[in-house]
Amino acid sequence: MNLLIVESPTKARTLSRFLGKDFDVEATTGHIKDLPKSKLGIDIEHDFKPDYVEVPKRKETIENLLKVAKKASKIYLATDPDREGEAISFHVEGILPKGKNSQRIVFHEITREAVTDAISHPRKIDKNLVDAQVGRRVLDRLVGYKLSPLLWKKVRRGLSAGRVQTVAVRLITEKEREIEKFKAEEYWEIYVDVKNGGVFTVQLTKIDDKVAEVKNKTRADEILVDLKKANYKVFDVKNRQVVKNPYPPFTTSTMQQAAARVLGWTSKKTMSVAQSLYEEGLITYHRTDSLSLALGAVDRARKFISKEYGEKYLPSAARFYKTSSKVAQEAHEAIRPTDVTKTSAGTSRYEGEGRRLYELIWRRFVACQMDASIFDETVIDVEARGSNNYLLRASGQIMKFDGWRKVMPLKLDPDGALSLPKVEKDEELKFVKVDGVQKFTQPPARFNEASLIKTLEKLGIGRPSTYAPIISVIQIRNYVEKKEGRFYPTPVGVAVNDFLIEHFPDVFDYEFTAKMEGELDDVANGSLPWVKTIKDFYNPFEKKLKVVEKNSKRVKIEVEKLGKKCPECKIGELVIRTGRFGKFVSCSRFPDCKHTERYVEKVGMKCPECKKGDVIVKKTGKGRHFFGCSRYPDCKWASWRSPLTKAGTTGKKSFDNV
DNA sequence: CAGTGAGCGAGCTTCCGCTTGACTT
Numbered sequence: 001m002n003l004l005i006v007e008s009p010t011k012a013r014t015l016s017r018f019l020g021k022d023f024d025v026e027a028t029t030g031h032i033k034d035l036p037k038s039k040l041g042i043d044i045e046h047d048f049k050p051d052y053v054e055v056p057k058r059k060e061t062i063e064n065l066l067k068v069a070k071k072a073s074k075i076y077l078a079t080d081p082d083r084e085g086e087a088i089s090f091h092v093e094g095i096l097p098k099g100k101n102s103q104r105i106v107f108h109e110i111t112r113e114a115v116t117d118a119i120s121h122p123r124k125i126d127k128n129l130v131d132a133q134v135g136r137r138v139l140d141r142l143v144g145y146k147l148s149p150l151l152w153k154k155v156r157r158g159l160s161a162g163r164v165q166t167v168a169v170r171l172i173t174e175k176e177r178e179i180e181k182f183k184a185e186e187y188w189e190i191y192v193d194v195k196n197g198g199v200f201t202v203q204l205t206k207i208d209d210k211v212a213e214v215k216n217k218t219r220a221d222e223i224l225v226d227l228k229k230a231n232y233k234v235f236d237v238k239n240r241q242v243v244k245n246p247y248p249p250f251t252t253s254t255m256q257q258a259a260a261r262v263l264g265w266t267s268k269k270t271m272s273v274a275q276s277l278y279e280e281g282l283i284t285y286h287r288t289d290s291l292s293l294a295l296g297a298v299d300r301a302r303k304f305i306s307k308e309y310g311e312k313y314l315p316s317a318a319r320f321y322k323t324s325s326k327v328a329q330e331a332h333e334a335i336r337p338t339d340v341t342k343t344s345a346g347t348s349r350y351e352g353e354g355r356r357l358y359e360l361i362w363r364r365f366v367a368c369q370m371d372a373s374i375f376d377e378t379v380i381d382v383e384a385r386g387s388n389n390y391l392l393r394a395s396g397q398i399m400k401f402d403g404w405r406k407v408m409p410l411k412l413d414p415d416g417a418l419s420l421p422k423v424e425k426d427e428e429l430k431f432v433k434v435d436g437v438q439k440f441t442q443p444p445a446r447f448n449e450a451s452l453i454k455t456l457e458k459l460g461i462g463r464p465s466t467y468a469p470i471i472s473v474i475q476i477r478n479y480v481e482k483k484e485g486r487f488y489p490t491p492v493g494v495a496v497n498d499f500l501i502e503h504f505p506d507v508f509d510y511e512f513t514a515k516m517e518g519e520l521d522d523v524a525n526g527s528l529p530w531v532k533t534i535k536d537f538y539n540p541f542e543k544k545l546k547v548v549e550k551n552s553k554r555v556k557i558e559v560e561k562l563g564k565k566c567p568e569c570k571i572g573e574l575v576i577r578t579g580r581f582g583k584f585v586s587c588s589r590f591p592d593c594k595h596t597e598r599y600v601e602k603v604g605m606k607c608p609e610c611k612k613g614d615v616i617v618k619k620t621g622k623g624r625h626f627f628g629c630s631r632y633p634d635c636k637w638a639s640w641r642s643p644l645t646k647a648g649t650t651g652k653k654s655f656d657n658v
Numbered sequence: 659c660a661g662t663g664a665g666c667g668a669g670c671t672t673c674c675g676c677t678t679g680a681c682t683t
Contacts, residue, residue, distance in 0.1 A: 007677060030677030037672090057679090084676055137674075144673020152671065156663085162673045275678080287676085465675060557663090579662030591664050598660090618659070632660060639683075 003072035005065065005092055007079050010279050011110060015078075018112045024068055028079065032058045032065075033091040035137065040145050042138055044538070047531050050138055052091065062095055069096050074103070076119060081106035082329035083524065087133035090125050109294040109333050110284070132523040135530035139163070139516060142538060143507060146545055147500065154548075155496055155555045158580060160477055163516075164462050166500055166508050168470055169479045171455060172447055173489040173497045182443040188214040189439055190223060192392055193432035194232050194382060198421035202382045202392035209389070220436040223390075230386035232429040242375040242397065246367040246404035248291045248321040249334035252464035253457045255286070255361065260450040263356055267449050267468040273357045274335070276347040281338055282354075283361055287464040288332040291321035297336060301369040304340045309406055315371045327460040327517050336365040363407045373403035373410075378420050382429060396420040446486040461513045478578050491558040492578045499555050503548045507541070559588065568595035582618075600630060609637035 002023045006012050009027040016025040033052040035041035043049040054062055069075060075096065077089035089104055096102060103122035107114040140163055147161035190204040190212075204212045204223070214220050250258070252271075259270040274286035298318045306314045323330065337345075343362060346354035375397040384390040398419050399410065423429075447455070449471055456462045462470050474480050479493030489497070500508055522528035559575035562585065566572040572589035576599060583599035600616050607613040613631030618638075629635040 009678075028677075029679095031675075034675090035673090038670090058677095080676080088676070133675090140674045142673085146672095148672035158671050160672050164674065279678095463675065465677080469674090554664095577663060581659090581661050584662055586663065594663090596662075626659070628659075636659095638659065 001072055002074045002076065003068055004076040004078050005089075007085065007088060008285070010281075011285070014110055014281065015115060018115055024072065026065060026068055027061075028065070028088055028092060029058065029061055031055060031084070031088055031091070032062055033094070035141050040141065042141060048138055048534050048538070050134055050141075054095075065092065066095060066097070069100060072100075075100065076122065077102050077104045077125070078107070078115075078118070080331040081108060082331040083129055083133045083136065083520070085331060086126055086129040087137075090127075090130045093125060108290075108292065108331065111294050111296055113296075114294070126524075128526045129524050131530040132520040135520055135523050135533050136516070138530075138534055139537060142534070142541070146541075147504070147507075150545065150549060151496060151499070153554075154552060155499060155557070156492070158477075159492075159496060160473070161496070161500055163507070163513060164456075164466065164470055165473055165477075165479075166497070167459070167461055167510065167513075168452065168456060168474050169489065169493050169497050170501065170508055171452065172474075172480050172487045173494055175444060175446055176489050179443045179446065184440040184443070186216060187439050187441065188217070188220040189437045190214060190220065190227070190434065191437065192227055192232075192382075192384070192434045194429040195432050196421060196423050196427060196429055199432055200380075200394055200420055202380065202394040204390060205393045206391035207388050209391075212390075214436075217436075217438070220438075224434050224436050226386040226388065227384055227390065227434045228431065230384040230390065230431070232382055232384050232431055234380060234423050234425055234427045234429065235383035235391065236379075236381040237423060237425055238379045238381075240377050241400075242377045243372045244375065244403075245372050246319070246370060246408075247364060249293060249336055249365050249368045250361055251289050251291065251323075251334060252287050253289070253453055253467060255335055256453055256467060257450040258360055258364070259357060260448065262360060267453065267471055270357065271468050273347075273350045273353050276349045277345075277354055277358055277361075280347045282342070282345050282347070282358060284334070284336050284338060285332045286335055288330075288335060289323065289325060289328040289464055290330040290332055291323050291334045292330065293320070293334055293336060297333075297338075297340070298369060301340045301366060305366065305370055309370075312401075313370050313403065313406060315369070319369055321368070325457070325460065327514070329463075334365075335361055337362045340366065367404040367408045370404035370406065371401075373399060373405040374401040376400050380420060380423055394420055446488065448485050448487065449482075452487065459510050459513065460517060478580075478582060490578050491560070495555050495557045499552075503544065503552065504541075561588070566593060566595050569593040602630075603627065607631065607635055607637050610635040613637075 004015065004019065004023055004025045005028060006015065006025065007028050007030060009029060012025040012027040016023060019025065032055055034055050035050060036053050041051040043051070077092055079085035079088040093102055104125050105118040105122050107118040144160065144162045148159065151159040151161055191201050192204070193199050193201050206212055214223065255274065256267045256270050259265045260267070271286065274283065277283045278286050302314060302318060337358065344355055345358045346352060377395065377397045379393065379395040382392045384392060396419055399405070452471070453467045456467070456470070475482065478490055479496060480487045480489050506512065519528060519533045523530045523533065557577070559577055562574040562576060564574045566574055566587040566589070569587060569589060572587040572593050574585055574597070575588045576583055577586055585597040585599050587593040587595040603615040603617060605615050607615055607629040610629060610631060613629040613635050615627055616630045618626050618628045626638055628638040
């Protein structure tokens, strides 16, 4: 009997169908060894020797692996073909009985050909790649387990800092500062309706060959008066064809962004539904940064497109996509349906929701192998001669061939505002009317889950398997809160951020992870020992740590004043503070006055049980939202789901679990 | 899930990345 070991149990099941009776396929379900949770687990004095121990939760998995390994004649370590996967194989090798030989194999797609080819090309474990994982792991542990206790001492117990989470909070905090600093500026847009046969609208772009800047009403009025009596003619007409290629297939990050935009889902929700689609064999693996596609899948997609939509929707050659990300590990394929002919599918756990996500994935994949859509673009420049010489412009696009838009339809303006009448150069135009529209420059938008993930990915920070957990942890720590889908930093978040950025600017620099990855690449190709990368980082870091520990004062967390006197001491003022369990109200004179009140966020309806109290939003110690009655403990009604939504639906008012 | 902040100082909190937990009320 041959034994083949992978990471994912679902993958194990699929492979065991390919490989037949001679193969026993087992899964590690992720890492089986890691640093211990309750202590640092790094011997700093002795070249940072890490203490990798068996993961307590994987005790049964490890016992099972050992059991089947004893019976196996050949053992193939087939964990994912990346840094973490290499480490997992190394750890499996480490638990095998002495004298048991094993071989490392890798494949990037779950097809029979890829796997059988891999089996015929085994190799040894790549110790350099394992070392790169060790370097990554040790660095993250040092940053996290050295700085978090510093925060407990200097800010508050239970807080945390990390290479990834702290940067996420930093992004949100700095965005808020940009918004605070932002001053809206007035400007005016000026539109003229002109007529040849049909009426169309042109917008003022230039005045006497300079970009038109209209900053206030006085200036706008001057121009309006002048434009009313000006003479209009067509200055130039440009027609060109615009070819729009489809989007690449989904990765974890782009799938989460699309599901947020189109379905309004959180990353966590998307991943949960994707997991069930994956487990039921409907899609390929859902934690990936790769854009590559199995050749067979592309072939089947091309056949499907040609049969279903016709030859003219099929490009002459298959489309292949390459990731632009330098940190991508490309251990898997892009996310795609496993069977392109299945145009819709739900799962037993997520019937409707599974269907919606599946269709999103299906469309994106089919579109990515279809022909470009083609637009006729028209740009009309109109000249107006008054006291000054004005240039005005209209541009429009008309879809000539839908191409991949066949499966991802473009929602046009309902009145078809994109189309323009036919005009010719030098043709005179009649003035119809002129309008000035007052506008103000807009502050930058706060991050939502999608834009935060997109930004982190661009910076190379975090991995497909961690995007959703990052979003969770910064909320559980009460560093940020989400209101109407947008992230706001809390006073605790701001305090922690400013403290860390002041004292450890280099660790939380946006470039830090990119630099780390560069060095880990050198470790992986054998040109740099991992211990050196850690030493170079740790020596100055430790010095700074000691200085800050000794010299810096405890950080004060801003409070929000409610403008009411404390009912107990009648001297202090009520303020909102953020504690371990979220917001609460207390007296500004704490610890002299210990008065506290609950911070109440009303949903806007009465308690369904006692009908007297209000339904309020509450938070568990682990950051999960739930709904309860304001009369607690007199009324013990509580629910995970908002009573505003009907049973069995997930309405907007119901919180997706953080 | 019914708490929170400071300090007293018992014991404890914490990282990132890989993978599914299980009834979720």
